[in-house]
Amino acid sequence: MAKTITTRYDVAEHLRTPEEMAAYLEACIEEAQGDASFIAKALGDIARAKGMSQVARDAGLSRESLYKALSGERSPNFDTILKVISALGIKLHAEAIHASNSAAQHVA
Secondary structure (H helix, E strand, C coil): CCCCCCCCCCHHHHCCCHHHHHHHHHHHHHHHCCCHHHHHHHHHHHHHHHCHHHHHHHHCCCHHHHHHHCCCCCCCCHHHHHHHHHHHCCCCCCCCCCHHHHHHHHHC
8 A cells, every 4th residue: 555645735825816815814714713823823824825024024024033923823913013114015994793794683
């Protein structure tokens, strides 16, 4: 019987367009359930797909500090997150949760 050789899956290899990167981040934000380090790790995946050195330069951070901040082992400062998101060319937006539900509560 032949041995099966597996390789580690790296999502960064599959994030090719800005739209794919934004969709990946959106899915991770929904899945994170408030876990900031999970979102930081997702940003790290996107940064690796785009090129960590370039993202670090565009964000005004050293490559080493960017790797640490986006490792998923810690929760980076929000200002770091904002710098990275800007360097990645991604825009954050806000959306009301259960908008129709809260509107009904105010009418009742």
